[in-house]
Amino acid sequence: MQTFKKAWRRNAVAYMFLSPWLIGLLGLSLIPMVTSLYLSFTNYDMFTSPVWTGMENYTQMFEDSKYLASIKVTTIYVMLSVPLQLMFALGVALLLNRGLRGLKFYRAVYYVPSLFGGSVAVALLWRQLFGGEGLINRGLALFGIEGTNWISSPDTALYTLVILAVWQFGAPMVIFLAGLKQVPLELYEAARIDGAGKFKQFFKITLPMISPIVLFNLIMQIIHAFQAFTPAYIVSGGEGGPLDSTLFYTLYLYQKAFTHFDMGYAAAMAWILLIAIAIITAIIFGTSKKWVFYQE
Amino acid sequence: METSKAVIQTNNIDIVKTEVKKSKVKLSIILTHIIIIAVGIIMLYPLLWMVSSSFKDNLDIFKGTSFFPKEIIFDNYIKGWNGISGYTFATFFKNSLFICTMAIIGNVISCSMAAYAFSRLDFAFKKVLFAIMLITLMLPFHVTVIPQYIMFNKLEWINTFLPLTLPKFLATEGFFIFLMVQFMRTIPLELEEAAKMDGCGPIRIYWKLILPLSLPALITTMIFTFIWTWNDFFSQLLYLSDIKLHTVAVGLRMFVDSMGESSWGSLFAMSTVSLIPLFAVFIFFQKYLIEGITAGGVKG
Incomplete structure (x- = not known):
């Protein structure tokens, strides 16, 4: 009792x-x-x-050209921005991890875009940078190249947003740096004595040792990229244009739910998004047994 | 004996090798510095250009060739600060700061309570509930935002701050619970035992022992809450359409729409102003920020 x-x-x-x-x-x-x-x-x-209405929302989606466009846009965005971002993050982290003086300062400088990147202010700045008379074109003009308006051209608008995402590689870089610091130096010494070159050291020691962090960054960035909203909304003025070329999945969901008040359809979209993210995460976790190396 | 000889020998070879390599290494270090600085400048250039442009007149922004303003003018700031439809940026800042403050208080209280239970107390269904908490970390918020909107609409909370502040008092951001659980687990049990001997119950232990000792994790929570809330656009756009409730993020966007593309100067000025709070937090609390970013990835 x-x-x-x-x-x-x-309890x-x-x-x-x-x-x-x-x-x-x-x-x-x-x-x-x-x-x-x-x-x-x-x-x-x-x-x-x-x-x-039963399955109507779900079947209707696949006849909705705007919906299909949003899937295409989001897929390109995720498939390009995430690998590029992680490559930059790891590349710069490797450079910084050579025992350089001023590491903390450099790390801070590279982190600043991640700090500001999600803001409305930076999205507005991007609209100017890649606009017809923007900074990018003025830079290109110095080399005699005449650029177009990158934002208002359906062929390039999405890629300006990919660049915006890659620009924010600072956050995964900080995580990579912390991981690189934990790789025991003895391993490299042993490898050097065995005559392993820099490339071999990277692929045989560094990469396996930080593979759990690669996995973590990969999953977090994918989840993050699928849900990107602010840059597309601001850069395209809420439309997702030109010609739906920046119609991110979440932006179309927002339009459906809160401009057209088509709540059922938007809810179905949200569930498809959830399932897609769950499947992709599961696949990555599934393959991770083959490429992620866990220390005992 | 044999092995130690071999070690000495390889050491000698190493020393000779390093002598030869030293100049090479030095050069490569200098080169690395140059690359890092060059890439850093390219990355920060757009931001620096924005700040510099905010002190230029419109003609100088688009026709001028120099990075630095011909003459420093503050017109853009004065004009921009006046805002839209009689509401100045002072209003937007006040609103943003209010939401951020409430979010910080809410997250610190509610997440630390949950984290304390998960890390230091024993109760039924602990493992299941903890697993559920971790799963909610991964959920895209879009699956909940539509019913939440409908609910807040029925409560007549649209165009109030409640949809943005109240959820923070209900520990909706699992990341912070996770962060604090990680931290609280490292607090030695002996301290708690000693407090128990003195007759402290769980509530006093939480309040007098765990909370003060978790200060670094709490500060990290405060900083991330601030940054995320300040940068949040989706929910502020969704719930605050009344201009007197606009935050800096929403206000800035409305400002562009009303000014048109012609007044980039004042837009840059207000963009710069909107980033100052983030930058200040970053400068003063960098250590906690870095710890927060790495906590999930490396320790987890």
Whole structure:
């Protein structure tokens, strides 16, 4: 009886500490998730009651050219920006990790774009940089090259946003740097004695030793890239243009939900996004057994 | 004996080799510095150009050839600060700061409470709940934002700060719980035992022992909350359409729409101003920021 009372009290105290989180979990995560799953099978405009339409939203998507465009745009964006960003991050981290003086200063300088990158201010700056009379074209003019308006051309607009994402390689770089510092120096000494060159050292020691960090960065950046919104919204003025070339998935979702009030369709889009991210994460985790090296 | 001889021998060879290599190494170090500085300048150039342009008149921005302003003018700042439709940037700053402050208070209180339970207390379903918390870290918020919007709309909270501040008091940002759990786990158990001997219950231990000792993790939480809330655009755009509630992010965007492309000067001025708080936090709390970024990746 005594122990039962004690256990009950112990649990009561713990759940008291957890209560704000539990209320949030229930009220702001779980119930909304179930609701959005339900809404995704309905037609709902917020003014009249939801009407059950079964799978209609999900089948309709694949005939919606704008939806398909948003998938294409987002896929290109993720597939280009994430690998490039991680390559820059690792490359610069390797350069910085050579015991240079001023490491902390350099690290700070390279981190600044990550600090500001998500802001409206930087997205606006980007619009100017790559505009017709922007800084980039004025730079190109010095070399006698006449640039176009990169932002208003459907062939190039998306790539300006890829550059904006790659520009923010500072955050994964900081993580790589911390990981590189933990690689034991003895390994390199041993390799040097065995006559292994710089490239061999990188592929046989550095890369395997930091592979868990590569995995972490890869997954975090992919999740992050799939959800990019602010740059596309600001650079295209909320439209996703020109010709839907910057219509990110989340931007189209936003338009559907909060400009057209097509809540059911938008909820279905959100669930497809969730499933896509879950599958991609699962695939990466699945293959990681083959390329991620865990120290015992 | 044999092996130690061999070691000495290889050491000798190494010393000879390093003598030869020394000049080569020095050169490569200098080269590395040059590359890093050059790439750094290219990366920061757009930002520096923005700041420099904010002190130029429009003619100088587009026709001038020098990086530095011909003469430093503050017109852009004065004109820009006046804002839109009778609301100055002072209003937008006040709103942003208010939301950030509430978010910081909310996150620190609610996340530290949850983290304390997960790291130092024992209770039923602990593992399951912790796993659920980790999963919520990965969820795209788009699956919840639509029902949340509908709910806040029914509560008539659209065009109030509540949808942006209240969720923070309910520990919705699992990343901070995770961060604090990692930190609180490293606090030695002996300290807690001693406090228990003195008759402290879990609430006093949380308040008097764990919370003060977790200060570095709390500061990291505050800084990230500030940066993320300051940069947040999606939810501020969604919930704050009334101009007197506009934040800096939303206000800046409206400002561009109303000014048109012609007044880049004042736009750059206000963009610069909008980044100053972030930069200040970065300068003063860099250490905590770096710790926060690496905590997930390296320790986790």
